[in-house]
């Protein structure tokens with residue numbers, strides 16, 4: 498049991514979208530399943546707040562106000578309209594639903610502890626965690642040390658001084674003087 502990593506405790510229970518048709522139900526963290534439901538199962542005009550320009554949905558007014566500054570799709574649409582002088586201001590596109598939907602506990606249900614653990618472990622494989630490494634540890638890519646290039650040293654042959662040869666004539670003359 499020592500190697501059993503309890504992912505359900507670590508990551509929390511996984512939730513299943515009950516609006517998807519099984520078996521391809523969307524599963525994930527609670528917040529992600531909620532976002533999925535808003536995006537895929539609830540009509541735009543039933544989202545509490547929405548943007549008619551980029552179709553961004555939000556459950557809070559602050560979110561819908563912030564998205565005009567940061568949401569790439571909104572900025573893209575805005576630039577397109579501005580290029581043709583048709584942009585009339587962010588406010589114009591921000592809408593508040595007159596008939597907002599409310600998520601209910603029946604829309605997404607928590608999975609069991611064991612199911613959650615199994616689900617997170619399949620997720621983890623997809624994130625490419627090398628086996629043996631605990632999640633959270635930093636995986637360093639192996640460093641390939643290239644052999645240092647060793648420049649071959651060509652030693653020039655040392656100039657060999659010509660051997661001193663005794664001048665036979667000199668020696669003999671010296672010899673002669675001594676006599």
Ligand SMILES: [Zn+2]
Nearest residue numbers: 514516517523
């Ligand atoms: Zn769904």
Ligand SMILES: [Zn+2]
Nearest residue numbers: 548551553571
């Ligand atoms: Zn928008």
